[in-house]
Amino acid sequence: MATNGTNSTNGTNGTNGAQKSAHRFDPDFTQAVIDNMGPKTTPRNRQVLGALIRHIHDFSREVELTIDEWMTGVHFINAVGQIYGDSNKTRNEAHRISDVLGLESLVDEIAHKIVSEGELDPTSSSILGPFWSPNAPFRNIGGSIIQDGVPPNGRVTKMWGVITDMTTGKPIPNAVFDIWQASANGKYDFQDPDNQSPNNLRGKFRADNEGRYWFYCLHPTAYSLPQDGPSWDLLTLMDRHPMRPAHIHIMVTHPDFQGCTTQLYPNDDPWLTTDTVFAVKPDLVVDFKPLKGDATATLELEYNVFLAPKGYKGKL
Amino acid sequence: MATNGTNSTNGTNGTNGAQKSAHRFDPDFTQAVIDNMGPKTTPRNRQVLGALIRHIHDFSREVELTIDEWMTGVHFINAVGQIYGDSNKTRNEAHRISDVLGLESLVDEIAHKIVSEGELDPTSSSILGPFWSPNAPFRNIGGSIIQDGVPPNGRVTKMWGVITDMTTGKPIPNAVFDIWQASANGKYDFQDPDNQSPNNLRGKFRADNEGRYWFYCLHPTAYSLPQDGPSWDLLTLMDRHPMRPAHIHIMVTHPDFQGCTTQLYPNDDPWLTTDTVFAVKPDLVVDFKPLKGDATATLELEYNVFLAPKGYKGKL
Structure with a gap:
């Protein structure tokens, strides 16, 4: 016969010690889920997924997540991938959600800290963002990335500087x-096929x-994240604006050095302190x-980059 | 001039006290992200999203999530929604990922605990799962849900019982x-359009x-979650099997009572202790x-259901 009616639900006997269970729910449930991982799980996957499960569960117990709220989250996660469709092949919504929650910046900080915990610091890193392209062409030094003509309100800038080994102060030839960067309308080439050719x-x-490097680019323009889709819904829930301060993305690499991916911000931008x-x-402003x-440019930007040699660990 | 080179990255001055920062990363970053929520955020959204951000950040710092691992996660989240396509309109992958991580069971426990923390307990709840349909038809009492004939290996069961007010012991007419339930091949009607008609x-x-209620159904059959897509990838990473023990889903409701959504499991199923x-x-076995x-059935299952009146809070 069924044992129904006399309910001995796990969770009512939270007697495994206060340290193990500071809440009133089943103190063994989360560990049971984690321990369900089999022996062929790699040690790193066990560590990362175990911590992920524990934090998801702790979060849910802490706020006593309701079934309706959980279901809202399920629909939200499904919607993140569903917005990528025939008309949105370049949209990476999970990346944007990460960014809005500060996760990409945090992961960048973690990577950077591991590199730079020494007495010397390389140029600060910042997030890659969803708009880097592996297909950007090499251009001649002194050339221009403004391929489609200067847009209305565009301000041409001569950017120049030196790329240096931070440990020796010596320049790094061939870095x-x-x-x-986005154009003056706030859009990158592949968001804006009607106005920009690929690799503009x-x-x-x-x-x-x-x-040394030098070339022509635009003074950057602040822009809004897309005002539709899951990331916009999330920003709206949080009563936040969708603005990024104006910025230029750079990625500086050399086979003998640890690469630097970062962004540079004009010091008069109004969104600097609330970048979404x-x-x-600070050192990127x-x-x-x-x-x-100069016949081409009305502005200039000097920016010198300091790279750490590969294998450099500072004081670690 | 740029301030580059002399790196004053936030995060190197972790002097806000050990309580606030048990790690070596910027002790103010997470709170800054949370505090970016605007004044129109509802109190509950502020609580839930604030805790979510804190746990995501704590998780990332705890495992020192690498950029490559974070990017793997971004691709994974995008893939969850992308699998829902023209050929997969019924697939709810975010729901399944929740289930595999134990989250739906935990949320169910939280909801159930809030209802049942009294001296009396209603029938235990369990997860809804992704296969409930709002469109199931009413059938005459004593009828059968086996609409398409008994499948090979199907064992017809007469299921019967009484639905009772747990506080008075009185029956609940019109509940x-x-x-x-899945058919003997482990598939629900809308996963199996070649073999099953809608609402079979x-x-x-x-x-x-x-x-009292009584009707005919099948003895349930254990089945595997889909062996493709993000949830299968996750199970593989965790070296886990994809099996659910055989089960019958039920949802018992009445306007004057708190509804009960649950699942019933045959006590001889081999997957009971490792349900994926x-x-x-225990009280659902x-x-x-x-x-x-009985000319129709070779098995019977008595199952009595105990509901809590609406507004019943037990000792709370």
């Missing part, structure tokens, strides 16, 4: 300086024998200066 | 007993004036008995 406002430059993806760091005597 | 093995029955969605509870003298 690759990869830059990408993208390019790679190889530093000269003195580690939390990617601003820069000063665009008026430039005289 | 609705909603049942759904589903039905609602209205209890009589003595709170962690939904088995039942005994199917041989039945003599």
Whole structure:
């Protein structure tokens, strides 16, 4: 016969010690889920997924998540992937959700901290974002990434600097300086096929024998994240604005050095302190200066990059 | 001029006290993300999303999540929604991921605990799962949910019992007993359109004036979760089997009572202790008995359901 009616639900006997269970729910449930992992789970997967399960469960117990709220979350997660469709092949909504929750910035901090916990620091990293392209072409040093003409309200900037070994102060010849940026309408090339050709406002430059680079780009423009879809719904729930401060993305690499992916922000941008993806760091805020005597540009930006040699661990 | 090179990254000055920061990363970052929520955020959203952000960040710092691992997670979340497509309109992968991680069972425990923390307990709840249909038809009491004929290996069961007010012991006339189950091939109607018509093995029955219900169904069959897609990838990473023990889903409701959604498990099922969605509870394990003298069924299952009146809070 069924044992129904006399309910001996697990969870009512929370007598396994206060340390193990600071809540009134089954003190053994979460560990049972974690321990269900089999012997062929790799040690790292066991660590990462075990911690993930524990934090998801702790979160749910802490707020006493209701069934309706959980179901809202299920629909939300499904919607994140569903927005990627025939008309949205370039949309990476899970990446954007990560950014809005500060997760990409945090993961970047973790990676950067592991590299840089020494006495010397390389140039600060910042998040990659969803708009980097592996297909950006090499351009000649001194060239321009403005391939489609200067857009209305565009301000041409001569950007230049030196890429240096942070441990020796010596320049790094042949370092690759990869830059990408939105146009003056706040859109990247592949978001804006009607106005921009592929690789407009993208390019790679190889530093000269003195580690120097220089080229023309635009003064960057602040823009909004998309105002539709799950990330917009989440921002709305949190009563947050969708603005990123104006920024230039750069990725500087060399085979003998640890690469640096980062972003640079004009120091007069109004969104610096409330960047909706939390990617601003003090040493990444820069000063665009008026430039005289250049036929192409009206502004200049000097930016010097400091890289750590591969294997450099600082004091670790 | 740029301030590059002299790196004053936030995070290197972790001097806000050990309580606030038991780790070596920026002690203020997570609170800054949470505090970015605006004044129009509802108090509950602030609580839930604030805790979610804190646990996601704590998880990432605890395991020192790498950029590659984070990116793997981004692709995984995108894939969850993307599997829902033209050929998969009934697939709810986020729901299944929740189940595999024990989250739906935990949320069910939380809801049930809030209802039942009194001296009396209603019938234990269990997870809804992704296969309930709002469109199941009412059938006449004593009828059968086996609409498409008994499948090979199917064992017809007469299921019967009484639905009772747990506080008074009195029957609940007109309570609705909603049942759904997979066929003997382990598939629900809408997973199996070639073999099953819509609403095969589903039905609602209205209890009589003595709170009694009875009808014919199948002895349930254990089945595997889908062996493709993100949930299968996750199970594989965790070296876990994809099996659910055999079960019958029921949902019992009445306007004056708190509804009960649960599942019943044959006591001889080999997967009871390792259910891949962690939904088995002791009082839901039942005994199917041989039945003599019934022209339709060879087995019987008595199951009595105890409901709490609306507003009943026990000792709370």
